[in-house]
Amino acid sequence: MTLAALLLAASAPSALGDPAQEARAQSLEREIRCVQCENEPIAQSTADIADDMRALVRERIAAGDSDEDIRGFFRQRYGDFVLFRPPFDARTWALWAAPLLLGGAGLVAVLAGRRRRTAAAVGFTPEDGER
């Protein structure tokens, strides 16, 4: 292994020098969609356009953009579809509220059922437990 070979390997395809920046890039690449593929993040895709999009992410990070800037940049270019994280707006508030609404409805159902069932179990003492 020569030193030159080591250097070449170290300056590998578009890795960012700062590990924190590299981590940010990899995490962003997992939530940006390859616009040409079937439901794949650019982190995963082997398509040429995904290569270009990955390079773009790294370019923006190196230029000092924040994660939110970069998401906004891609959204402006390709629309909401490009982000696997749906935005929170007039169309999607119901989506983001769904877990709370479903959980709330389930909670009400469980508690209502519990009142009915435990009413029949008022007289239970620990000795009534069955193994």
Added chain:
Amino acid sequence: MIAEIGAFAAALALALSFAQGGLGLLFAQSEARAAAAAAVSQAAALSCLLAFGLLMTLFVQSDFTVAVVAANSHIDKPLIYKIAGTWGNHEGSMLLWCFVSASFGAIFATLRGKQSLGLWSRTIGVQGLVTAGALIYTLFLSNPFARLDPAPMLGSGLNPLLQDPALAAHPPLLYLGYVGMSVPFSLALAALLEGKADQAWARALRPWTLLAWTCLTLGIGLGSYWAYYELGWGGWWFWDPVENASFMPWLVAAALVHSAIVTERRGSLASWTILLAIMGFGLALLGTFLVRSGVLTSVHAFAVDPQRGIAVLVLLAVALGAGFGLYAWRAPKLAQPSGFAAISRESMLVWNNFGLAVAAGVVLIGTLYPLVVEAFGGGLISVGPPFFNATVAPLLAVLLLLLPLGPMLTWRVGDMRAALLKLAPAAILALITLVVALVMTQWRAAPALGLMLGVWLIAGGLIYLWVRLQRGTGKLLAKIAILPLAVWSMSLAHIGAGVMTLGAVAETAFRTERAVALAPGEGVAFAGRRVSLVQVGGIEGPNYSATRANFRVDQASGESRTMSAERRYFTTSPMPTTEVGILSGFDGDLYVALGEEVRGGNGAWTVRLYHNPLVQFIFIGVLMMGFGGVLSLVALARKRNAST
């Protein structure tokens, strides 16, 4: 000629299934006619077996005058993949669906046990109609026996990504799971028609629910493992719509496995168990729809056909309409449940069902939401991993946090204080894990909490086993030998959930990846090792040619290992596939995928390196859960034999 006999056998099966439905449902008061329905169900299953066997024969013979064979097989394909080709396509997989549904009906009819006449007969009847619906769809909208003229000489081949042992077994397992949910559905409708869902009913329900859940567990696990080693990016779950399509019935089946225990043991929750059985089958049908219609942008979109999708939706509407209609009409008349205290085994199982059902609902909404937005003119949006990881994952985490408490509580009324005291060692171990993980990850809360959860589940499961072994007198070894299988199976499945949690958390939070350009002779330091490219050469497979790269890995210990990765080019497909190299060790997998030759790079190749800590725990955990399901089935079968 074989194809025509096959089509005839399928048509015969359709007629028999209708007869089975009519006899079973209309004459449920007569032993003789119910016995006739049972005999007809066996004939229907045999007809389906004949049809499916003949289709398989056509694939083995590479009879390219049959359209499905020509489109999905190739003369050069290895025999095992010719056979797997039978279900590796839309038409054949639908025939498999029918075959499984008819077989389950026949098996149910044959193993009557102590079931009452009305329940037995009506279940056979509903199951017959389910099979008939699937057969209508298969024969009229996706006939696997349609001829092709002129016939091609070679066949166009199976999607090369699917030429893989794990994926040969993945669809049949998933279908056993999907269709397995049809028997609980039939039992639920029969119970509603009967107006009675008692403990005997739940006893009949449990093995089928367990079977479906076990097959779904193993099928999803296999698909996930395949994605991990075949797609070449080190991922095992992406909340893809088609993954969600199998995960939703899995969640409901898991809820049903637990609620059916309550109904069998205590007679409670019968109405909820019925509702779950209906929803579970509905989600299994929806799963078929999502995969087969291609309405959702998905990596699995090799089965795109909107017309078929609409037909599956009609079947779904009929099944759910009948199910929910009957439920609304008859469920209020079911016997009132017996009570249980707020702190009891039943109560914990209610919370288990709450968590699993809400999770299934959230996955359903997240999966369908982009369609709704698009339909209302809101444009295209994506709902992907960031949404599900932020919603479903925390919900399941809370569920898993409560899990070890359940088995510790007695039925009817339990003692939470005593349960917590017994679990104290597990809690202490989990808290130590939390603190250590927080310090080592420099205060990253999410992975630390996840690891804590995994340790809590495993330790809690072991403590439950220990507590059970304290009961009675005698030597420990003797007590181990007589510990009921049901205890082993439950503990294995619950500990498996913990093992899987550890793997999933470690892989998600601590994975590292790196893309490098390497020429032969060069190496790179990665994840405490040194990975060097030794050489790149061409090799020939049975129906593909490949570029293979050999790597040498120098471990920190000084030990040296070799591994290789390939890119395969199939004559039948423009896209190359990847065969990754995986080196498993104690700290996880080193995973190498070969990219393309770098343009003007002096013989250098792009290589993607991944280190996936504890990733094998995910698959081991899934296997443990699946094996727990199998053991539980054996336990039920033994109990059944002992009681007859």
